[in-house]
Amino acid sequence: MNIIKTEDLCKQYGAGETAVSALNNINIEIKSGEFVTVMGPSGCGKSTLLQLLGGLDSLTSGKIWLESTDIATLNDDEITQMRRHKIGFIFQFFNLIPVLTAGENVALPLVLDGIKPKEANQRAKEWMDNVGILDRWSHTPNEMSGGQQQRVAVARALVTDPAIILADEPTGNLDSQSANELARVLYSISYDLGRTILMVTHDPRMSDYANRVIYLQDGKVVNSSPTPVPMMEAVA
Numbered sequence: 001m002n003i004i005k006t007e008d009l010c011k012q013y014g015a016g017e018t019a020v021s022a023l024n025n026i027n028i029e030i031k032s033g034e035f036v037t038v039m040g041p042s043g044c045g046k047s048t049l050l051q052l053l054g055g056l057d058s059l060t061s062g063k064i065w066l067e068s069t070d071i072a073t074l075n076d077d078e079i080t081q082m083r084r085h086k087i088g089f090i091f092q093f094f095n096l097i098p099v100l101t102a103g104e105n106v107a108l109p110l111v112l113d114g115i116k117p118k119e120a121n122q123r124a125k126e127w128m129d130n131v132g133i134l135d136r137w138s139h140t141p142n143e144m145s146g147g148q149q150q151r152v153a154v155a156r157a158l159v160t161d162p163a164i165i166l167a168d169e170p171t172g173n174l175d176s177q178s179a180n181e182l183a184r185v186l187y188s189i190s191y192d193l194g195r196t197i198l199m200v201t202h203d204p205r206m207s208d209y210a211n212r213v214i215y216l217q218d219g220k221v222v223n224s225s226p227t228p229v230p231m232m233e234a235v236a
Contacts, residue, residue, distance in 0.1 A: 147178030
């Protein structure tokens with residue numbers, strides 16, 4: 001089953017002679033349970049692609065389907081609802097609310113959606129446990145390392161049970177050890193828990209944990225191929 005599918009997706013900024021084409025005729029499919037990384041040189045369109053798939057920016061032409069929904073047909077309110085319930089976002093900067101504890105940060109999307117605090121906290125604890133950060137439940141962000149904060153952000157992205165996780169350079173603000181730990185967490189979420197992840201990264205080591213890599217260059221897909229053996233399988 002496809003979670004994401006694009007058809008001749010294009011994104012252009014500006015018009016006329018000054019127009020800049022960021023993406024050209026992108027055709028990709030992301031299937032349920034896949035862990036896919038998007039790689040390419042700086043300025044190739046990686047983050048633009050993620051923004052379009054997440055409904056954070058509007059496409060110029062083409063199609064984007066999230067499951068069976070054509071994103072381009074949605075109004076602003078519908079896109080907001082789609083982002084809240086169908087997509088989990090992880091960014092380079094953790095975007096945690098500093099005055100809330102880790103547990104409160106993770107439970108917040110559910111509370112804002114009207115879920116009773118008891119249920120919201122229970123679901124938050126389950127996901128914090130899944131990403132190995134439950135022992136930091138009562139800690140505020142400034143009491144945690146960068147790697148711990150990013151795992152809290154991962155749990156927050158997953159707590160609403162989205163169809164797909166979109167991760168934009170999630171290890172870009174971490175040291176090498178923390179980056180590898182986060183990659184293992186994402187691997188486990190995909191391979192052990194069956195979640196779908198699309199991750200933009202400039203770090204080739206992160207692709208070692210994925211089962212497929214999409215390469216972009218000058219706004220075009222130049223290759224989409226499975227990784228030989230995901231790192232976690234190779235060392236198992």
